[in-house]
Amino acid sequence: MNLVPPVLAGDRLALARLLSLLENETPEGLQDLSALYPRSGQAHRVGITGAPGTGKSALVNRLVQELRARADPPQIAILAVDPSSPFSGGAILGDRIRMRDLSGDPGVFIRSMANRGSLGGLARTSSDLAAALDAAGFGIIFIETVGSGQAEVDIAGAAHTVVVVDAPGMGDAIQALKAGILEIADIVVVNKSDLPGAKTTLTALRATLELAPAVRDKDKGSDWTAPLLLTSATSGEGIPELAEAIGGHRRFLEQSGEWEVRERARVDQEVGRLLRERLAERFLKAQPDGLYEAALQKVLAREAAPGVIVEQLIEGADAAN
Amino acid sequence: MAQPKIRVLIAKPGLDGHDRGAKVIARALRDAGMEVIYTGLRQTPEMIAEAALQEDVHIVGLSILSGAHLTLVPRILRLLKQQGQERVRVMLGGIIPDEDRPKLEAMGVAGVFGPGTSTTAIVEAFSRAVEPQELKAAEG
Structure with missing residues (x-):
C-alpha cells in the first residue's frame, strides 16, 4: 500500500502506519520514505536530552503549548524515546503521561519509540521517523532522548539544536554533565526552578560553563555560546524564554551557514x-x-x-x- | 528488517485514581516483549483514541474500576471506528460484573479480565490477539 498520498494529504492514520513501517525497517517503508524525502528538509529538529528525572517530558509539554499558542504556529511533532528492556526486548513508554495537555490539538503529533537496544540515546530509526514527519509538514520536531548522562550523544548528530536539561537535587549529575552531554548543548536548561536548590544548580552549571564553554563547533569557529536558562514546567517560568532561545538558535544556524554544516554532519553519520x-x-x-x-x-x-x-x-x- | 513488536496502549479512562493494576499489566506485557505505551490516569475516550492512532497500536487495554465501563467502552469503540481504527482490539480489565460481559463482548470488546485473573493469562490473550501474519506484514 502506498502511504505517500494520504500522508501528504494530512491523514494522521496513514502517517502513524508509515512510522511503524519505518520503525520496523520494512522495504515498503523505505520506498515510501524515499518518495517523501525530497519534501523533507524544512523542519527544525530540536533534541531534548538530560539525565532521567530532570523533567524533559513535562518541559516539552509546556514548551509545545507555548509555541502552539503563538500567532501562526507551526505544526509540531514529538518523538519520545524510552529504553527497551535488554532482557525481554519489550518496553514501557511513559512519556505521554506528562504530555496530556497536548491531547486534542490537531497541530500536534506525539509518537513514542522504544530504543530497541540502540545505545546512543535514540533508536536506530529515529532519524527516519523525523524525516517522514518533516515531509508530512511538521515545522518543528522535538526529539526527546532516553534519559542520558555521559555517552548518549547521538542526538548531537540527529538534531539541529540540542537542549540539555538539568534539575536541582541531581547531585553528582553536574559532574557527569561536565564530561558528557554538556559539550553538545546549544541551550542549557535548569528545570524545576520551583524546587529548592535550583539557584545552586544554576550557579554550579554557570561555573562549569565558564571553565569550558559549551560551544559545539568551537573548533570550526562557531560563535554561538549556549545560553543558560532557568525553567519550571510546573509554573511555566522561563518557558517563553526557552522558546525564544530555540528560535534564536535556528536563526543563528541559518545566518551563519551552520545549518548546512549540521545537515551534512547528520547525513554523514546516517x-x-x-x-x-x-x-x-x-x-x-x-x-x-x-x-x-x-x-x-x-x-x-x-x-x-x-x-x-x-x-x-x-x-x-x-x-x- | 527489525523484528516487529506488538504495540499496546494501556489507559485508564474515567475518574478512579487507582492504577496499580494497570501498571502491573503494563509491566507483564513488557516482560513478554511488547512495547507498552502507558498514558496514566483520567484519560478521556477522545484522548485514548487519539493516542492509539498516533502510536499505531495493535491493542488498547483499558482498566476501569469505577463501574462506568458500560458508558466509557462504547464511546471508545465508536471513536476508534470513526477514525478508521477498526483493526485495533480492545481489552478490558478491572471490576466488571459477570452479567456485563456478554454486553461488552457484543459491542466488540476482545477480552474481559476481572480481579484475580493471572498476568500469564492476560499476556497470553494479548499475544494471541495479534496474528503473526499481521506483525510480519508490519501493518503494510
Whole structure:
C-alpha cells in the first residue's frame, strides 16, 4: 500500500502506519520514505536530552503549548524515546503521561519509540521517523532522548539544536554533565526552578560553563555560546524564554551557514552507519557456513585477538573472489 | 528488517485514581516483549483514541474500576471506528460484573479480565490477539 498520498494529504492514520513501517525497517517503508524525502528538509529538529528525572517530558509539554499558542504556529511533532528492556526486548513508554495537555490539538503529533537496544540515546530509526514527519509538514520536531548522562550523544548528530536539561537535587549529575552531554548543548536548561536548590544548580552549571564553554563547533569557529536558562514546567517560568532561545538558535544556524554544516554532519553519520551495517551484513551472508563461528571459537580459545581474526576473515574473502 | 513488536496502549479512562493494576499489566506485557505505551490516569475516550492512532497500536487495554465501563467502552469503540481504527482490539480489565460481559463482548470488546485473573493469562490473550501474519506484514 502506498502511504505517500494520504500522508501528504494530512491523514494522521496513514502517517502513524508509515512510522511503524519505518520503525520496523520494512522495504515498503523505505520506498515510501524515499518518495517523501525530497519534501523533507524544512523542519527544525530540536533534541531534548538530560539525565532521567530532570523533567524533559513535562518541559516539552509546556514548551509545545507555548509555541502552539503563538500567532501562526507551526505544526509540531514529538518523538519520545524510552529504553527497551535488554532482557525481554519489550518496553514501557511513559512519556505521554506528562504530555496530556497536548491531547486534542490537531497541530500536534506525539509518537513514542522504544530504543530497541540502540545505545546512543535514540533508536536506530529515529532519524527516519523525523524525516517522514518533516515531509508530512511538521515545522518543528522535538526529539526527546532516553534519559542520558555521559555517552548518549547521538542526538548531537540527529538534531539541529540540542537542549540539555538539568534539575536541582541531581547531585553528582553536574559532574557527569561536565564530561558528557554538556559539550553538545546549544541551550542549557535548569528545570524545576520551583524546587529548592535550583539557584545552586544554576550557579554550579554557570561555573562549569565558564571553565569550558559549551560551544559545539568551537573548533570550526562557531560563535554561538549556549545560553543558560532557568525553567519550571510546573509554573511555566522561563518557558517563553526557552522558546525564544530555540528560535534564536535556528536563526543563528541559518545566518551563519551552520545549518548546512549540521545537515551534512547528520547525513554523514546516517549514511556512514547504514553503510557499515549493510556491508557487514552482506559480508557475513556471503561467508561459507561455519566460518564465522570457527573464527569466534578461535578468539574464545585465545588463539587470536579479535582484530586479527577480522583481518583474516576479510583477506580470506578477498582471496576467494 | 527489525523484528516487529506488538504495540499496546494501556489507559485508564474515567475518574478512579487507582492504577496499580494497570501498571502491573503494563509491566507483564513488557516482560513478554511488547512495547507498552502507558498514558496514566483520567484519560478521556477522545484522548485514548487519539493516542492509539498516533502510536499505531495493535491493542488498547483499558482498566476501569469505577463501574462506568458500560458508558466509557462504547464511546471508545465508536471513536476508534470513526477514525478508521477498526483493526485495533480492545481489552478490558478491572471490576466488571459477570452479567456485563456478554454486553461488552457484543459491542466488540476482545477480552474481559476481572480481579484475580493471572498476568500469564492476560499476556497470553494479548499475544494471541495479534496474528503473526499481521506483525510480519508490519501493518503494510
